[in-house]
Amino acid sequence: MLSKGQARAFFLGGTAIFTGIFLVLTVDSMSRVPQQTNADQLTPQVKAGKRIWEEKNCMGCHTLFGEGAYYAPELTRVVERRGVPWLRVFLANPQAMFPGQRRMVQYDFTPQQIDDVVAFLAWCGKVDLNGFPAKPPLRDALAAASVPAPGAAGATPPGRPLPEVFVTGSCLGCHRLQGQGGAAGAALGTPALDDVYRRKSRDELVGWIQDPQAIKPGTAMPKLVGVAITAAQVEEIADYLVGLDPAKAAPGSAGQPRL
Amino acid sequence: MRFKTQRIACWFFAAALLLLMLQIVYGFVMGFARIGLDVLHDVIPFNAARAVHTNLLVVWLLLGFMGNAYFIVPEEADRELWWPALAWVQLISFLVVGVIAVIGYHVGWWEGRKFLEIPRPLDYLVVVNILAFLANVGMTIWQGKRYTTTAIVLYFGLLAAALLYLPGMITFDNQTVDSFYRWWVVHLWVEGVWELIMGALLCYLLIKLTGVDREVVEKWLYVIVGLTFLSGILGTGHHYYYIGTPRYWLMIGGIFSALEPLAFLGMAMYALAMARKGGRRHPNTAALNWTLGSAIMSFVGAGFLGMAHTLPQVNMYTHGTLVTAMHGHMAFWGAYAMINLAMIAYAMPVLTGRKLWDNVPATYGFWLSNIGMIAMTGAFAVAGITQVNLERRLGLDFLAVQREIEVHFVGLLLAASLFLLGILFFVWNFWSFGLPTDEAAASDVRRVEEEAGAGVVRPATA
Numbered sequence: 001m002l003s004k005g006q007a008r009a010f011f012l013g014g015t016a017i018f019t020g021i022f023l024v025l026t027v028d029s030m031s032r033v034p035q036q037t038n039a040d041q042l043t044p045q046v047k048a049g050k051r052i053w054e055e056k057n058c059m060g061c062h063t064l065f066g067e068g069a070y071y072a073p074e075l076t077r078v079v080e081r082r083g084v085p086w087l088r089v090f091l092a093n094p095q096a097m098f099p100g101q102r103r104m105v106q107y108d109f110t111p112q113q114i115d116d117v118v119a120f121l122a123w124c125g126k127v128d129l130n131g132f133p134a135k136p137p138l139r140d141a142l143a144a145a146s147v148p149a150p151g152a153a154g155a156t157p158p159g160r161p162l163p164e165v166f167v168t169g170s171c172l173g174c175h176r177l178q179g180q181g182g183a184a185g186a187a188l189g190t191p192a193l194d195d196v197y198r199r200k201s202r203d204e205l206v207g208w209i210q211d212p213q214a215i216k217p218g219t220a221m222p223k224l225v226g227v228a229i230t231a232a233q234v235e236e237i238a239d240y241l242v243g244l245d246p247a248k249a250a251p252g253s254a255g256q257p258r259l
Numbered sequence: 260m261r262f263k264t265q266r267i268a269c270w271f272f273a274a275a276l277l278l279l280m281l282q283i284v285y286g287f288v289m290g291f292a293r294i295g296l297d298v299l300h301d302v303i304p305f306n307a308a309r310a311v312h313t314n315l316l317v318v319w320l321l322l323g324f325m326g327n328a329y330f331i332v333p334e335e336a337d338r339e340l341w342w343p344a345l346a347w348v349q350l351i352s353f354l355v356v357g358v359i360a361v362i363g364y365h366v367g368w369w370e371g372r373k374f375l376e377i378p379r380p381l382d383y384l385v386v387v388n389i390l391a392f393l394a395n396v397g398m399t400i401w402q403g404k405r406y407t408t409t410a411i412v413l414y415f416g417l418l419a420a421a422l423l424y425l426p427g428m429i430t431f432d433n434q435t436v437d438s439f440y441r442w443w444v445v446h447l448w449v450e451g452v453w454e455l456i457m458g459a460l461l462c463y464l465l466i467k468l469t470g471v472d473r474e475v476v477e478k479w480l481y482v483i484v485g486l487t488f489l490s491g492i493l494g495t496g497h498h499y500y501y502i503g504t505p506r507y508w509l510m511i512g513g514i515f516s517a518l519e520p521l522a523f524l525g526m527a528m529y530a531l532a533m534a535r536k537g538g539r540r541h542p543n544t545a546a547l548n549w550t551l552g553s554a555i556m557s558f559v560g561a562g563f564l565g566m567a568h569t570l571p572q573v574n575m576y577t578h579g580t581l582v583t584a585m586h587g588h589m590a591f592w593g594a595y596a597m598i599n600l601a602m603i604a605y606a607m608p609v610l611t612g613r614k615l616w617d618n619v620p621a622t623y624g625f626w627l628s629n630i631g632m633i634a635m636t637g638a639f640a641v642a643g644i645t646q647v648n649l650e651r652r653l654g655l656d657f658l659a660v661q662r663e664i665e666v667h668f669v670g671l672l673l674a675a676s677l678f679l680l681g682i683l684f685f686v687w688n689f690w691s692f693g694l695p696t697d698e699a700a701a702s703d704v705r706r707v708e709e710e711a712g713a714g715v716v717r718p719a720t721a
Contacts (some may be wrong), residue, residue, distance in 0.1 A: 004408075004478040011485035018492040025493075025511070029504050031437065037435045037503045046263040047432045054371035060306020066579030067373060067438060070646075071293070071305045073657040074579055101658055103297060105304045124434060130509065132501030134575050136654030188656050 023255040037127045049120025051115055061104070062250045064124060066132060072104065076133060082184050086173030087118050089228040097222045099213055129237050163240055169229040171237070174220075205238040262333040264340035266695035267347065269559030269610050271326025272603045274354055276686050278319035279596070281361075283679050285312040290675060293661075295669040303365065310376045316591060317374070318357045323599035325349075325457055328396050328413060330606045331463050335410035336403025341395050349391045356384045372437070374445050375427045382428050389421045408477040409462050412484060416455030423447050435503035442498040449591070450494060450519060450561075454487040457557070457598050461530060462549045464601055469537025476533060481524045490518035497569045501578055509571040516569040520562030521595075530554035543608060546623040549601030549660045552629060556597055560589025560636070576651040581643035581664075587634040600685065607692040612699035615691055631678025638671035 033039070036160040058064070061072040079087065090097045091114045096105035101175075109117070162178050165171075172181025184190075200208065212221040225231060242248065288299055288308040297305070312399040333340050340346060360377050363369060369376040377385065396417065400410050427444035431437040466473050496512025530551050541547060564586040568577040577583070604621070608614055614622060650660040688699040 002478065002482070004474060006480065007478045007481035007485070008408075011481045011488070014485045015488040015492075018489055022492045022495065025507075026439075028437070029499070029508075032505045033433065033435055033439070033503065038507065039433055042432055050432065050434060056367070057306045057310060057369055057371035057375050059371060059374065060376075061304075063579040065434070065438065066592055067502065068375070068579065068585060069306065069309050070579065070581050071289075071309070098658065102295075102661065103300055105306070120434075127435060127503040129501045129503055130506050130573060132578065134651070136650075136652055139654035140651045142653055184656075187291045188659065233298075 022111075033190045037137050038081045041123055041126070042178070043119065045119040047120075049116035049118070049123075051119050053110075053120055055106070056107060065129060072102070074133060075121055075124070075129075076129065077125050079118065082173050083167075083170075083181070084118055084122075086165050086170040086184065087121070088114055089170040089224070091117060096224070096227045098220070099179075099222055100218060160240075160244065163236060165229060165233045165236055166240075169224060169233060169237070171224075190220070193241055194244060197242045197248075200241075201219050202238050202242045205241055206234055208235060209234045262339045263697065264332050264343045264346075264538055265330050266610055267340070267350070268326040268330035268344060268606055269695050270347075271322050271329065271350055272606070272689070274350065275319040275322040275326065275599065276603075276689060278315050278322065279682065280355070280686065282312055282315035282319065283675070283682065285315065286310075286675060287672070287679075290668055290672045294665050294672070307364050307367075310369055311361050313374055314364070314376060315357075315361060318353075318360075320591075320595045320599060322353065323602070324417065325353075325364060325392055327599065327602045327606075328392075328417060330602070330610075331413065331460075332399050332403075332410055334395050335405075335407045336400050337405055338403050339398065341398035341402065345391055345395050349388055349395070352384070353388050356381050356388065357534070372427075372441055375441060379428070386421075386424065387402055389424070393418055393421060395555040407473070408464070408480060409459050411461035412455055412462070412480060416452050416459060419452035419455070420448055423452060428689045438502045439499065439504060440496055442632060446495045446498055447492070449595075450491045451488065453595060454491065454522065455484050457553075457594055458484045458487070458526065460598050460602055461526065461550065461554060464546065464605055465530060465533045465537075467605065468541040468543065468547050468550060469533045470541070471533045471537045479525075479529050479533075483529060485519075486525055487522040490515050490522060496569075497574065500571050500574055513569070514572050517566060520558065520566050521571075522556040523562030527554040527558040533564030540569075542614070543605060543616040545616040545625060546601055546605035548625050549597055549604050551603055552625065553593060553597035556589065556593025556629070556632075558593070560586065560591075564636070574649050577643070580646045580651065581639055582647060583643075585636055585639035585643050589619075589632060592632045603689065607689065610695040610699055611692045612696060613692050615688055618688070620684040620688035624681050624683075625690055626681070627684060628678050628681025631674050631676070631681055635671055635678060638667050638674055642667035642671070 024212055035187045053059075053064075058075075059068040062068050063070060063076075065076055066074065082090070088111075091107075091109055093106065095106060160178075162180065166177060166181075171177070171193075174182065174185030174188065174190040176182030176185070176190075177194060182190065182192065196205070208215055208221075209229075210225055213221050213223060225234060229237070285303075288303055289305060289312065291297070292305050292308070294301070299308075303311075329340060329346055360381055363381075364376065368378050370378055393414075396414060400406065400414055401628060403410075423444055426440045429440060431440070458480055462476050465471065466476050493511055493515035496508040497516040498512070500512060501507035501676060531554070532549065534551055568574055568582050568586065585661045604616065608616060630659070645664050646660055649655045650657060
């Protein structure tokens with residue numbers, strides 16, 4: 001039977017051997033990490049973003065590389081998922097984007113700080129994480145099992161240039177329009193906007209965009225006036241959307257609906 | 260109590276239990292926020308509550324370990340504590356640093372690195388404090404009349420824990436490198452050197468409570484801490500799967516993490532075997548319950564539930580979800596909270612000479628807190644598994660999934676209330692012991708122990 005001396009030798013020997021292996025692997029990892037993480041792209045702005053990430057203890061709610069607190073979304077691929085315009089709007093006023101839902105602290109970031117955080121998150125998004133986060137393996141099976149909404153396919157009318165406001169106002173973060181955007185809204189069931197003229201009049205659209213909560217309390221659609229878009233841009237958006245109706249749009253007068 | 264200076268342990272225990280209760284309060288703040296009642300959002304946002312909750316855990320466990328060391332080491336070394344006044348200074352300063360840190364978290368003074376949020380200037384104070392503690396305990400052992408394996412392993416664990424705190428104080432611009440070394444602290448603490456501390460405490464308690472020969476108990480202590488390091492050091496790899504480190508960690512981490520439950524299984528089997536082997540039972544049933552409970556719950560929480568999501572193929576989907584919270588709660592409770600409470604349950608009768616070990620608060624304290632924690636783990640498990648399936652496997656939106664699992668947090672809060680009730684019983688019993696007395700040294704608690712054949716170490720192995 002094992003003696004106490006042998007047991008001690010097992011403990012000390014095992015500890016020494018595995019500590020040694022661990023240190024060798026650490027050295028090797030550190031030599032490979034710069035390439036795997038694109039360390040050459042750690043610009044001063046990315047570093048500044050990381051400092052803000054730590055100062056605000058973002059990990060206290062979010063996860064990054066899967067590490068954090070599970071109270072708020074995983075942010076590793078957030079730049080790819082939401083797009084930079086959406087993130088800029090969101091970081092300026094997080095609670096406006098998800099009205100009545102779980103709240104993020106209002107940090108009153110300066111535009112410079114927002115750019116720094118976005119740069120940091122963009123850098124994180126390009127790190128090779130050995131396949132994490134995985135593409136949801138059952139998403140395709142779910143999509144295949146569900147019936148597409150009538151009119152959703154092939155509704156894109158040809159050839160009208162998309163006004164800039166749809167990007168800067170972050171609409172395309174959730175909505176799909178002219179074959180663009182919609183990533184963040186896919187799981188929420190956010191409708192595509194190509195055929196919204198069939199369901200809403202111009203005035204209804206203006207009223208809805210100005211204050212979605214007043215019309216449908218609890219909707220996931222945020223009030224973006226004064227946050228991401230101006231009152232004038234609301235009109236521009238509504239004009240464009242009703243102008244997508246082939247029956248109303250005159251071939252020559254781009255963007256101006258016939259009254 | 261054999262040495263007057265052991266009584267300082269009592270104050271460390273009191274401080275630890277106070278912080279444990281505060282930790283639970285912040286747990287409730289987070290639980291309510293998760294069911295939509297985030298009324299404290301403007302005062303204590305979730306990230307502040309979370310930092311306080313986890314840091315208080317670390318601080319109270321460390322205070323408990325220090326108290327345990329101050330209780331055990333004089334007895335093992337067979338002399339008074341080297342410098343009792345230093346222990347007092349160290350206790351008070353540690354508490355002051357802790358309180359400043361907690362207040363700081365409410366106003367955003369922190370480092371924002373999970374588990375290591377304490378801001379840098381306070382880090383230095385912690386280091387000085389730990390050095391004072393290690394010097395005090397170390398000198399006591401060094402100048403002691405005898406060296407025991409238990410004392411040496413305990414000291415080695417505490418020393419290594421202090422050394423491993425240092426890598427966490429280096430800052431890196433690269434998030435991956437930052438994370439890599441952060442785990443040196445966090446992982447190598449809880450799945451490495453803290454297990455040495457736990458093993459040594461378990462060993463001490465088994466010697467005292469079961470009366471099994473010290474040589475036998477200590478031999479197996481070496482085997483178990485050997486297994487801990489054999490699996491735990493390279494098991495760090497399970498934190499390096501998906502943070503931007505080389506792919507070979509998936510294999511190394513996977514294999515060695517799968518071995519990690521062995522140490523905990525060994526610990527559980529060892530505790531149960533020793534308890535059966537010991538001919539005569541120590542009358543302190545509360546301490547024996549906590550000791551065996553700790554060995555078993557740490558195997559379930561740290562060993563089994565840890566292994567359940569440690570394989571890379573599983574972890575790909577569970578990484579960064581509530582499944583981690585499920586494992587974390589029972590692991591810390593079983594391995595480190597319960598061993599501390601076991602030591603308190605054992606030490607208080609010895610320190611005060613009062614036999615409050617088979618009464619209502621002691622019994623209810625043990626059972627309610629454990630049933631509450633098992634139920635909490637269940638609530639986290641259901642919430643976590645649902646989150647994994649809906650968000651990670653079906654690809655639904657994060658917030659939509661959170662709304663789906665909100666109901667499980669109602670269950671969590673109910674379970675946590677039961678847990679809190681158990682802790683309040685324990686604290687009530689602790690309070691009933693009162694302060695240590697000089698007469699306790701000559702009280703019949705010690706005599707009961709010696710008659711039972713436990714703790715008679717002096718003649719046999721001196």
